[in-house]
Amino acid sequence: MRRRLADVSTPARLASSGEGLGRDELALAARNHGLPLEAMRYDVTPPGLHYVLTHYDIPHVPDAAAWRLTVRGRVRRALSLSVEQLRIRPSVTTRLTMECAGNGRALLSPRPVSQPWLVEAVGTADWTGVPLRLLLDEAGVEPDAVDVVFTGADHGVERGVEQDYQRGLSLDIATGDRPEVLVAYGMNGAPLPPQHGSPLRLVVPGWYGMAQVKWLRDITVVDTPFTGFQQSVAYRIKQETEEAGEPVTRIAPRALVIPPGFPDFMSRTRVVAPGPVLLEGRAWSGRAAVASVQVSTDGGRSWHRAELEPDQGHRWAWRRWSYRWSAVPGDHELIARARDEAGNTQPLEQPWNRGGFANNRVQRVPVFCPDPGPTDPT
Amino acid sequence: MRRRLADVSTPARLASSGEGLGRDELALAARNHGLPLEAMRYDVTPPGLHYVLTHYDIPHVPDAAAWRLTVRGRVRRALSLSVEQLRIRPSVTTRLTMECAGNGRALLSPRPVSQPWLVEAVGTADWTGVPLRLLLDEAGVEPDAVDVVFTGADHGVERGVEQDYQRGLSLDIATGDRPEVLVAYGMNGAPLPPQHGSPLRLVVPGWYGMAQVKWLRDITVVDTPFTGFQQSVAYRIKQETEEAGEPVTRIAPRALVIPPGFPDFMSRTRVVAPGPVLLEGRAWSGRAAVASVQVSTDGGRSWHRAELEPDQGHRWAWRRWSYRWSAVPGDHELIARARDEAGNTQPLEQPWNRGGFANNRVQRVPVFCPDPGPTDPT
Numbered sequence: 001m002r003r004r005l006a007d008v009s010t011p012a013r014l015a016s017s018g019e020g021l022g023r024d025e026l027a028l029a030a031r032n033h034g035l036p037l038e039a040m041r042y043d044v045t046p047p048g049l050h051y052v053l054t055h056y057d058i059p060h061v062p063d064a065a066a067w068r069l070t071v072r073g074r075v076r077r078a079l080s081l082s083v084e085q086l087r088i089r090p091s092v093t094t095r096l097t098m099e100c101a102g103n104g105r106a107l108l109s110p111r112p113v114s115q116p117w118l119v120e121a122v123g124t125a126d127w128t129g130v131p132l133r134l135l136l137d138e139a140g141v142e143p144d145a146v147d148v149v150f151t152g153a154d155h156g157v158e159r160g161v162e163q164d165y166q167r168g169l170s171l172d173i174a175t176g177d178r179p180e181v182l183v184a185y186g187m188n189g190a191p192l193p194p195q196h197g198s199p200l201r202l203v204v205p206g207w208y209g210m211a212q213v214k215w216l217r218d219i220t221v222v223d224t225p226f227t228g229f230q231q232s233v234a235y236r237i238k239q240e241t242e243e244a245g246e247p248v249t250r251i252a253p254r255a256l257v258i259p260p261g262f263p264d265f266m267s268r269t270r271v272v273a274p275g276p277v278l279l280e281g282r283a284w285s286g287r288a289a290v291a292s293v294q295v296s297t298d299g300g301r302s303w304h305r306a307e308l309e310p311d312q313g314h315r316w317a318w319r320r321w322s323y324r325w326s327a328v329p330g331d332h333e334l335i336a337r338a339r340d341e342a343g344n345t346q347p348l349e350q351p352w353n354r355g356g357f358a359n360n361r362v363q364r365v366p367v368f369c370p371d372p373g374p375t376d377p378t
Numbered sequence: 379m380r381r382r383l384a385d386v387s388t389p390a391r392l393a394s395s396g397e398g399l400g401r402d403e404l405a406l407a408a409r410n411h412g413l414p415l416e417a418m419r420y421d422v423t424p425p426g427l428h429y430v431l432t433h434y435d436i437p438h439v440p441d442a443a444a445w446r447l448t449v450r451g452r453v454r455r456a457l458s459l460s461v462e463q464l465r466i467r468p469s470v471t472t473r474l475t476m477e478c479a480g481n482g483r484a485l486l487s488p489r490p491v492s493q494p495w496l497v498e499a500v501g502t503a504d505w506t507g508v509p510l511r512l513l514l515d516e517a518g519v520e521p522d523a524v525d526v527v528f529t530g531a532d533h534g535v536e537r538g539v540e541q542d543y544q545r546g547l548s549l550d551i552a553t554g555d556r557p558e559v560l561v562a563y564g565m566n567g568a569p570l571p572p573q574h575g576s577p578l579r580l581v582v583p584g585w586y587g588m589a590q591v592k593w594l595r596d597i598t599v600v601d602t603p604f605t606g607f608q609q610s611v612a613y614r615i616k617q618e619t620e621e622a623g624e625p626v627t628r629i630a631p632r633a634l635v636i637p638p639g640f641p642d643f644m645s646r647t648r649v650v651a652p653g654p655v656l657l658e659g660r661a662w663s664g665r666a667a668v669a670s671v672q673v674s675t676d677g678g679r680s681w682h683r684a685e686l687e688p689d690q691g692h693r694w695a696w697r698r699w700s701y702r703w704s705a706v707p708g709d710h711e712l713i714a715r716a717r718d719e720a721g722n723t724q725p726l727e728q729p730w731n732r733g734g735f736a737n738n739r740v741q742r743v744p745v746f747c748p749d750p751g752p753t754d755p756t
Contacts, residue, residue, distance in 0.1 A: 004748065005649060005746075005748050007746075008642045008645055008647040008649060008746050009642050009643075009644065009645065010644060010645065019398055020397055020398020020399050020400055021398050021399035021400075021403070021404055022398055022399075023484075023496075024644050024645055024646070025399070026399055026407060026484055026494055026496065027496060027646045028644075028646075029404060029407040029408055030407055030411065030412045030494075030495065030496050030498050031411070031412060031414045031415075031498060032411070033408065033409070033410070033411030034408045034409060036409045036432065036435070036436055036573070037409075038435040038436055038438070039436060039572070039573075041438060046571055046572055046573075047425045047426050047571060048425050048426030048427075048428075048430070048571055048573060049426075049571075049572070049573060050426075052426070054414065055643050056640055056641050056643065057414070057416040057637075057640065057641060058414055058416055058417060060416070060419060106401075106404060113644070114644065116404055116408075117408065118401075118404065118405060118408050120408050120409060155640050156640045156641050156642065156643055157640070157641070157642040157643065157649060158642070158643040158644070159643075159644075162649075193424055193425060193426055193427075194417070194424050194427070195414070195417075195424075195426060195427060259435075262434055262435065262533050262534045262535070263434050263435060263534050263535070264386045264387050264534065264535040264536070265387075265433050265434065265534055265535065265536040265537075266387065266388060266402050266406075266491070266492065266536070266537075267386055267387065267388065267402055268402070268405045268406075269386040271383060271386060271535060271540075368383075368385075368386045370382065370383050
């Protein structure tokens with residue numbers, strides 16, 4: 001029987017009970033990467049520490065000056081723009097916390113077999129670019145327009161479907177200014193690095209990473225709802241394969257703890273000395289501003305209100321929080337839990353779905369505080 | 379029974395037959411990361427794509443100007459140097475391919491349970507710093523000196539032992555100029571990023587990553603052989619736990635293929651169209667210059683000599699190679715195999731050891747070339 005392209009792909013599946021990670025999941029974990037959690041110290045994530053997820057390969061762009069972004073479809077004047085032509089247009093810089101929709105997936109039971117994130121698929125950057133609404137204004141959107149479709153240069157096969165990476169936004173999101181969607185050419189004051197979409201990418205503040213199309217080469221305005229693979233098949237919240245499911249959209253609230261003390265190499269258990277420990281971390285939500293963070297140092301039996309850093313005016317970026325803990329010898333479990341101003345919060349138990357998307361169950365950080373006895377090597 | 383610090387650590391172990399990766403291995407894979415193999419296109423790896431392995435946390439260095447590097451022990455004049463004082467000394471820039479000693483570990487059977495690399499723990503950078511031999515000259519090494527011990531600011535527990543990360547070099551390597559060991563403050567023309575050792579690190583061309591002490595804060599010359607944990611317990615090539623084993627030192631030769639065509643998201647199988655395909659990759663060895671690369675497109679049944687890019691004068695950096703392949707429909711397995719001028723080469727079968735170190739078995743890249751028939755979706 002002749003092998004077909006679809007044969008190199010396997011259908012989405014769930015790991016069986018107790019099944020360790022496979023080589024396919026490891027291959028994704030080794031090439032993509034999360035934020036080492038201690039790097040939440042930095043307001044803006046230093047280059048190379050921001051999370052990265054690439055569905056296929058990082059495209060080869062030998063000459064960024066030759067890149068063209070086309071704007072076409074249901075518009076009066078199609079555009080073809082170089083990066084330089086975008087740079088001379090009005091620009092906006094937005095500090096943005098970006099998170100992968102699959103963050104937390106590897107902690108689910110049963111585990112959806114895909115990129116196996118624990119909780120570290122996050123990062124914060126200053127993105128600079130042209131507001132998308134200005135480009136769409138310039139092109140002149142026709143009255144029958146419904147969706148705007150964004151196509152990247154990354155190409156591959158996924159679940160049997162060969163594709164360029166494509167996502168759509170409804171016209172009201174694409175042309176709105178809350179948030180201001182950007183066609184970005186700059187990250188932290190420099191051109192985009194290859195893995196973050198060089199030379200151009202979409203930036204949609206508050207949305208999970210799947211909306212942030214990298215290596216952006218085309219914007220097409222369409223008069224029917226976009227039903228591409230990444231819109232209608234992947235990135236849906238559903239319990240059963242055959243369900244249509246709900247789309248993954250904005251980032252659910254999450255707080256993470258900067259793991260205190262120092263780690264064990266292999267178990268990553270934290271060790272802290274007895275006495276005062278300043279617990280710090282970050283919290284964010286793409287749905288509304290962060291309203292509060294609660295901290296537990298006893299695995300959720302009691303909760304304390306953390307201090308939220310004053311609002312720095314970066315609505316789409318994470319906020320620093322802190323809580324003064326007094327560690328006593330023994331084993332502890334730290335938890336932080338964010339709530340946003342729309343009342344969204346983090347569940348203590350897993351909100352399971354088949355793709356492992358938008359999972360914002362609270363993080364649990366095991367900490368060991370040794371007895372400072374004379375026989376202890378510390 | 380009172381818990382001790384050692385209890386947060388487990389002894390080194392081997393995975394049992396068929397055991398998938400555990401959460402501990404995943405936690406390391408998610409925070410450390412490899413080079414996405416398509417990024418071997420770049421002579422110098424762009425920021426954020428170079429492999430990173432951190433045993434403990436990335437240390438917090440709020441003020442690099444306050445950092446001091448001490449040089450002491452069996453020297454006539456102890457030194458305490460700021461980064462600025464190092465910058466005004468004579469400097470050398472070396473283009474260097476660095477590889478983790480554990481690269482290839484996750485492919486071993488049985489698999490040593492540790493950072494689970496496939497083959498991607500590599501990267502190339504231009505490192506700038508002061509030759510170590512000049513600093514040791516300045517300090518005046520005593521005649522009874524044997525080893526030089528390097529201490530980083532990264533602190534943790536490993537296999538029950540609390541430690542600052544420390545490694546030693548024999549005096550002849552430390553003061554030699556083939557290779558020229560550097561105390562580096564620059565990477566690719568910029569200050570070191572946090573994850574690569576900011577503000578100072580050791581650079582030992584040709585040696586595996588464990589020798590390249592990051593966040594370097596002390597250099598101590600000693601008159602007895604250094605027997606710290608990372609020298610005498612970890613990073614030893616041995617078959618049994620109780621053996622002393624041989625030290626891990628210089629990088630064994632390796633060639634890797636830039637995976638051609640495009641990937642399937644989950645299996646990472648490559649898809650290429652029938653016809654000419656330029657296979658390209660990189661090859662390196664820390665033991666001698668690369669002499670040749672052989673390529674097989676049929677899983678090792680036949681071999682062809684690849685073309686090596688002319689020597690660019692970067693002895694310690696990888697070399698580009700290429701081979702023109704004509705792909706025909708069907709399944710293929712690509713292999714590249716490097717040989718260096720000292721006659722070292724890559725084994726086809728695994729050279730197993732208990733830590734999974736210095737494993738340079740050849741990479742195998744599965745490729746599917748679809749039949750361009752009328753029923754094929756491509």
